[in-house]
Amino acid sequence: MQALRLKLKEYINEYAKLWDFYGVIQVKKKGEVLFEDAYGYASIEFGIKNDMNSRFSVASMSKQFTAFAIMLLYDKKMLDIDKPAQLYLPAEMQIDESITVHHLLSHTSGLYNFTNFEDDFFAGYNRMDYSRDYFFQKYINKQLTKLAGTVFDYNNSNYNLLAWIIENVSGETYDEFLGNHIFLPLHMLNSYVDDGCKTIKNRSCNYVYDYDSVVKSPYFNEKFSIGAGAIVSNCDDLYKWYTCLRDRKLLSGKVYDRFFSVNQNNYCYGLEQHHVYGTDKFSHGGDHLGICTYMQNFFEEDICIIILSNNETINQYRLGNAISDMLHHVDIAAPTKHREIPLNESQLEKYCGTYLKDKIKIEFINGKLYFTRFFGNLHIEIYPVGEGKFARRYYDQIEPYSIVENENGEMMFFGYIKNNL
Numbered sequence: 001m002q003a004l005r006l007k008l009k010e011y012i013n014e015y016a017k018l019w020d021f022y023g024v025i026q027v028k029k030k031g032e033v034l035f036e037d038a039y040g041y042a043s044i045e046f047g048i049k050n051d052m053n054s055r056f057s058v059a060s061m062s063k064q065f066t067a068f069a070i071m072l073l074y075d076k077k078m079l080d081i082d083k084p085a086q087l088y089l090p091a092e093m094q095i096d097e098s099i100t101v102h103h104l105l106s107h108t109s110g111l112y113n114f115t116n117f118e119d120d121f122f123a124g125y126n127r128m129d130y131s132r133d134y135f136f137q138k139y140i141n142k143q144l145t146k147l148a149g150t151v152f153d154y155n156n157s158n159y160n161l162l163a164w165i166i167e168n169v170s171g172e173t174y175d176e177f178l179g180n181h182i183f184l185p186l187h188m189l190n191s192y193v194d195d196g197c198k199t200i201k202n203r204s205c206n207y208v209y210d211y212d213s214v215v216k217s218p219y220f221n222e223k224f225s226i227g228a229g230a231i232v233s234n235c236d237d238l239y240k241w242y243t244c245l246r247d248r249k250l251l252s253g254k255v256y257d258r259f260f261s262v263n264q265n266n267y268c269y270g271l272e273q274h275h276v277y278g279t280d281k282f283s284h285g286g287d288h289l290g291i292c293t294y295m296q297n298f299f300e301e302d303i304c305i306i307i308l309s310n311n312e313t314i315n316q317y318r319l320g321n322a323i324s325d326m327l328h329h330v331d332i333a334a335p336t337k338h339r340e341i342p343l344n345e346s347q348l349e350k351y352c353g354t355y356l357k358d359k360i361k362i363e364f365i366n367g368k369l370y371f372t373r374f375f376g377n378l379h380i381e382i383y384p385v386g387e388g389k390f391a392r393r394y395y396d397q398i399e400p401y402s403i404v405e406n407e408n409g410e411m412m413f414f415g416y417i418k419n420n421l
Helices: 002-018 058-076 103-104 132-140 154-169 173-182 234-245 254-257 316-327 345-348
Strands: 023-028 034-037 039-045 207-210 213-216 231-233 272-278 280-287 292-297 303-309 353-356 358-363 370-375 378-386 389-392 401-405 412-413
Touching: 002 023, 002 034, 002 316, 023 234, 023 254, 023 316, 058 103, 058 154, 058 173, 058 231, 058 280, 058 292, 103 345, 132 154, 132 173, 154 173, 154 353, 207 378, 234 292, 234 303, 254 280, 303 316, 345 358, 353 412, 358 378, 370 389
Parallel strands: none
Antiparallel strands: 023 034, 023 303, 207 213, 272 280, 280 292, 292 303, 353 358, 358 370, 370 378, 378 389, 389 401, 401 412
């Protein structure tokens, strides 16, 4: 066991140093800590370092709590997950009657997905004052893009609606319901639903790179993340959550069986399931501005891996999978970065231009190439790693970006043609 501890420490510390990681990592097996450490800053402004008590935004890891809350209501027979979701939504928020609560939980509703480049939600509408009804009408209440139950499409709208179902059925706010029925019973006293206004002790600020400088993440109103994100927690509380799922607390056995049942695309309810190393892994990650989180649960082996980051430099999935490989005696390679391919200025400039107005732009500035986002307010340095392939300078990117010519000789990025204004 000591040899495994040393192997974990050596790899994780090398990886964290390579990518200037801010955050915490905890690895436990049968209740025993195999590795835990904190890295980087909780607050650069005040010189406060992260520690194991630091609290982090967990982004989409929040979905499992929303799903569990729905199952609590299902267990109490306050709703039926196989019936139309509109039965449990407020009268002014009706959706297509073919969509069941199960379809929302499993991301198979066919609802329009507003998390795309064309819509003005990110770095636009999500900075505005929050109105539940207007948000629903503007971004969610649209014609179905697919028949309910036919296609998996990971879509935050599903979990926004689930949060509003929880409120409508229970008579409590989403925040109150999670606190009263999950956090307090499990003594998760470091966990909160962030509404963008709460002062949360020991909370780590989120950071990103702009050019080659670390800056605060662009602002967004966390109220728009209800159900799909917005939970703040720490390693101690998330391990309590792990033990809840491992020991099947709070729900009946029959409802737990449904909670863990695998649907399309290996998705259960708020968790993914994969059969690896001869056992089942239940996991979920979170990605947002300045947030990289990942939690892996191996209940049969009693293994819990938690990665929480507040600076968006690591690939938490690569790191998490490397850790689980080591725990299962799979050989892994040392952490590396993509090798840069030297190109001259004229070669780089052919990629420059606007691909989607105010959303996707490539610029050549002071000898470097930048992927410019958010109306020109965030500049992400990219560098060539192959023919038409570019990797982000300060992020562990598994699959490089592709910027290539189409059959008409037009340069394309994310499927958009350069200078198509």
